[in-house]
């Protein structure tokens with residue numbers, strides 16, 4: 001049992017580092033990351049962060065846009081709280097040195113789909129990278145923050161792991177696999193914050209980092225916390241289809257500048273068949289149309305073609321995409337781009353209140369791992385980094401203010417490896433991993449039916465049992481830890497989708513196409 005800090009934080013993205021910086025004045029904090037510190041969804045964010053900063057814009061308008069995107073399932077109290085905190089959160093980032101684009105002495109704001117005003121602060125098209133760098137630099141400088149890369153959290157430590165086998169559900173830290181030392185360590189702390197990101201890698205195609213396997217959601221669920229709205233997975237319509245490069249986004253601006261979506265076999269421009277706005281229809285409609293073409297004809301991808309525009313124009317507007325694809329043998333000034341929709345954002349997650357508290361005493365959560373009530377049935381673009389900043393700070397403030405009432409750490413039993421051996425059939429892990437991601441893509445994707453969801457449920461039940469057996473017999477490895485979590489979150493997604501008998505926001509099912517009058521969260525109780 002190792003007490004390296006007062007507070008343990010799982011995740012070094014925007015949520016985890018914001019929480020750490022807000023705690024460090026009073027507490028010693030350890031931030032763990034499963035790989036390198038910078039490998040997060042945060043570092044990949046392109047567009048920016050939404051905040052009311054333009055004259056003529058208002059908190060009411062930002063709240064209203066968020067509620068419309070969320071199809072009425074958002075918690076109004078939470079939306080108001082986050083929207084009102086946004087300008088302050090941006091100011092904190094500026095103080096940390098994030099070089100947001102400016103024009104004539106004011107922040108330059110862009111406008112994104114679903115926003116009724118220009119309100120996105122950005123650092124060109126690499127906002128997330130700049131934020132990640134600034135937060136990491138500030139955390140590395142702080143004497144009270146220990147940054148621990150290559151440490152994979154396995155499970156939360158609760159009263160059940162105490163030497164007196166207490167029945168308390170309080171969380172006292174975690175068991176984690178130290179990749180460098182190749183052993184499991186017991187890290188304890190008075191408070192633990194999950195900031196471990198989303199579960200996008202449950203799907204075959206995802207823009208999320210490789211580590212987005214829903215670890216925090218699965219850990220909280222196993223520790224007895226409620227999980228909510230897991231059926232709401234956001235898909236980006238156009239991700240490059242390539243067997244090697246699985247998560248390269250083709251920005252929606254390509255369609256904005258005249259890119260045409262075509263059937264790869266017939267060359268037919270199909271978008272006008274689905275929506276009079278053609279390729280400029282909203283993200284969800286385009287993603288559904290592509291999905292329909294792919295599933296109807298058993299295709300691997302469709303084409304996005306911008307080659308009819310002047311080569312100079314294409315190279316000038318999309319220099320990164322041009323270079324990247326040229327390296328893969330596709331000259332986009334002459335050839336179409338094979339694309340598929342890809343999972344992009346996990347709206348559901350661990351239920352938290354306005355202070356980032358979960359159901360377990362001592363356990364907090366912030367960022368994409370949570371369901372805070374902000375996004376409802378669909379995330380409004382650029383609201384998610386904002387959620388990380390606001391809830392990261394809220395969790396830290398609550399811990400600071402309630403330190404004396406947090407559960408004291410009892411003596412914890414060490415990780416027990418006495419009944420396991422090294423695996424001699426790791427192929428089971430790669431095989432199961434591939435199977436899950438493929439059927440989640442085909443059966444629990446953009447357009448759903450009850451029959452497909454039931455097929456997925458049948459398969460996940462079988463695989464969960466197999467993974468449980470495997471986990472019980474073999475020593476943990478990072479891949480096994482992730483797989484165990486992936487089957488858990490896939491099951492939560494399927495169960496949530498099966499229980500929603502309507503189409504709302506991102507959950508679209510052919511068996512229940514109507515939206516019910518009353519908006520209700522899907523809440524799963526362990």
Ligand SMILES: Cc1cc2nc3c(=O)[nH]c(=O)nc-3n(C[C@H](O)[C@H](O)[C@H](O)COP(=O)(O)OP(=O)(O)OC[C@H]3O[C@@H](n4cnc5c(N)ncnc54)[C@H](O)[C@@H]3O)c2cc1C
Nearest residue numbers: 011012013014015034040041042047048153197367368385
């Ligand atoms: C390509 C892309 C573009 C995006 N663009 C935007 C945008 O423009 N604006 C916007 O608002 N949002 C955007 N998003 C969404 C946004 O980036 C994320 O929602 C947000 O960054 C999530 O931050 P987080 O701190 O919750 O998690 P992350 O930034 O994903 O960090 C997760 C951390 O948890 C760690 N971790 C996970 N599991 C474990 C474990 N078992 N043990 C130890 N550590 C663990 C990881 O190592 C990592 O450090 C985009 C997302 C993607 C993928």
